[in-house]
Amino acid sequence: MKTLYIVRHAKTKDNLDDRARELLPLGIERTQKLGKYLAEQHCQINHIYTSTALRAKQTTEIIADQLQFNKTKITDVESLYVGSSDDYIDIIISQDNKDDSLMLVGHNPQVTILAQFFIPDFSHYMQTGACFCIDFQTDKWESIFTAKRVVRFYVRMS
Secondary structure, three states: OOOEEEOOOOOOOOEEEEEHOOOOHHHHHHHHHHHHHHHHOOOOOOOEEEEEOOHHHHHHHHHHHOOOOOOHHHEEEEEEEEHHHHHHHHHOOOOOOOOOOEEEOOOOHHHHHHHHHHHOOOOOOOOOOOOOEEEEEEOOOHHOOOOOOOEEEEEOOO
16 A cells, blocks of 8 residues: 655745745644644655745644654655646656655645545645645555545644
8 A cells, every 4th residue: 555645835924935935833833733643643654755945844844843754754856846746746656666655745736736636526725734645555656546545534733
């Protein structure tokens, strides 16, 4: 089984420099709750890829802290900030099949498009600080596109 976590960065301050937008205190609080929720769900993540934007990196760091995740397994990826949903898919299919779980932390519209690709009846957009967890019945990352899948949860803390 392969598990994919899709996370949209948490709530941010408005800033003229989009890349440097920081999380609001509310965003930090909700992300701490999300990380705690993930820990309570015993989520085991092999690798986290995050956008290079500050708000995504802050979201990732907070979740990693709550999960006591090895931060050397976090990779900053420029294309998760400026690219398309195809860049997210490229990361997924490039994973080593010995790893069973992956988290992607990024931005709308890309994360919503990715979620809708795997969950066609999801017709909304991913809210800030939201997380999808999708389990795929396959042992190969490149097979998740046709594998049977189950949404384990979709959560956004309030």
